[in-house]
Amino acid sequence: MQSEMEEDVVAQQRTYPEGVTSWVDTEQPDVEAAADFYRGVMGWSYAEATPPGAPFRYLVAQLDGKDVGAVGGPASPGRGEVAGTRWNTYVAVDDADAAAARIEQAGGFVVQPPTVAGEGGRSVLVRDPQGLEIGLWEAKRRLGAQVTNAPGAWNFSDLHVEDPEAAQPFYSSVFGWEFSDVGFATMIRVPGYGDHLAATVDPDIHERQSGVGVPPGFADAIGWVAPVTPGEAPGWHVTFAVADRDATADRVAELGGTVLRTDDGDWTHTALVRDPQGAVFTASQFLG
Template identity: 55%
Template structure:
């Protein structure tokens, strides 16, 4: 999908942003710059501790796709972090605790007080999966998605999908319809929001899809391992992207084909796992 001139905004419950907190920021920039062709912009002024580097397609916030920041070990193993948009981060954090989750760090303002990027809380669901709740300020979220070199989906992988929905349903308004791409969580009305803002052609482009598909926000998959987010990036050609990733020091963990995608799971040189996903629609779709 090409980016629109209208800013992309995210209603309550929609995954909105991703970032990575590696031990070596410069090494991460070198790897992801080679892999996706990203342009990087330092967002913290000189003299301020740490680094926060925003990745974009053309060096502007209008094409922002992700961020790479100074390593913060609070969330455990290195992984791409998924941010979940909320209308009120304090209220959402309180709801996390009521639903059996854990608030790892309480809501805090991110960025300068006079022009905050947003307010964030680090949380874990009842199965231990870490996420960030994000009440947007100037940082609205990823501005280009689903296009090659950008974030595609964060897939919620869980040993107990029903228990996960018992948490994310009340917290984020997620719904799952068995007849709608089984396992695809949706936020009702999200498609209409996109059609009225940053993606006016979404319903025409998804004319082949069942009703409600435009509201999809996150696949939910069952797996016996620990609960985790699998963060997928769109690529033009999976095999070509894999070759670039390997040349830049990544390890290929698996390759798979589905009726709609050709995927490769890779581990970057510092240990973060990501999925490279090439859209490959069946004939006639």
Template identity: 50%
Template sequence: MTVSRTYPHGVSCWVDTDQPDTAAARGFYGRLFGWTFTSVMAEDAPAQYFIAQLDGQDVAAIGSESGSPAWNTYFAVTDADESAAQVVAGGGTVVSPAEDAGPGGRTATCRDPHGAEFRLWQPYRRPGAQVVNAPGSWNFSDLRTTDRDAAAEFYSHVFGWRYLSFGAGFDGMISVPGYGDHLAATADPDIYVRQADAPAGFADVIGNMSVATGVESSHWQVTFSVMDRDDSVTLAESLGATLLEATEHNWAALASLRDPQGAQFVVSEFRQPA
């Protein structure tokens, strides 16, 4: 029996991208990650939204948007209206107030005090991504911010986050207390066995917060898991993407890419240290 992956309050749960040409975007990401797509909107609807799937399981989405293409990160909340009010109380901005997104859930678009945009998701029928961390699926979302201390205070106010440091490049880890226990009780019963050698609290981690550099503005960076970083870069470039940067870090080989319509994202290949 397959157990649906659910997300407690404050956990990143979904990603989608706004694209002017959804057909071209589906062609690009379908080839790159092996996604298939299902439309959840009527053909004559003014906006389109396509759920991307791997092996029949929801992993991400592509929506129609005439503005600047981007990847968006959603955070699960128990009450989108209340969380939007907490965003304002914490010094952030509600760009689009909470509204129902059909039968799937209720959403609001927000910005933190430093301009990083994110979205709230109160689930009805769609709890979020059903495949994560596998090649071709969403790996995690990290915050790149111009003021880490102020950002930490803001997101703690809105979502109740805590922050952990494990050293060796694992500073500024974003933690949702109890998330590991939730995973162990639902979709990932072996998580504590797999992470037996991990530091205490590691199973509660949902992402990382780091300082933006140079002219980089505050933003949420979306990363996808791939089997081979270099092969994925070669394929992405052949499909019209641009390589921005390739780096190696603890446990991973990364590449930052810009898709043919301008949305930036990262691919990550897990590499077991020697």
């Protein structure tokens, strides 16, 4: 029987319905160097998620003790292969085996079959029919990112592809996603997600997102599909929220990263960034 304190902790944890993007991580050749970079840029602390002596390290990044993402790679720099340094996005699933089967039935490919990640859960790595990788996460102890949209935390993940319309049927079939063209991009929605947020961690979401100019169904939004920009590789792209875009860009450069470009929009100031080992992400300052 749970104590009252344990029940309070469980009630405060953020959960993710099936089909909602729930986690991000990056695999890097030098884990310690990557951890130092993101500590300096995002203010992260870390919790070791792998036992001593394991050939692979997985550091869960945290803000104020709450999970926001992870940095992984070989336990010793240079000892172990890293297929490509990038940020990975994971979609929550209730059953990793069933989800992997749906991926194959819909024309995708299972790169890494359901794999136990300690007591945290089970992960699957898949490719969609266009060859773009995305992860699946069946949560056990680790439910997904516990802080989002705050400075230093994951904001959202977008699918950048050559043909946005061609990508949609696969994801609709596998995850039940719905797509809405709102002019500047195509919104990805999981029906009912806004109701889930309202009942758990964000009781005011429907009122807050009912104003003029807010796209219908925005409370259910989990990301966007957009055409790739010139020189950009197709794939899932991760955005982190920051308090000050310019200060973040300066810090990136100081710590050995590269600011590829900056953009000033009506709602955000952003910087497209490449970290010292090659992973690309966007730092976004919300202006509201």
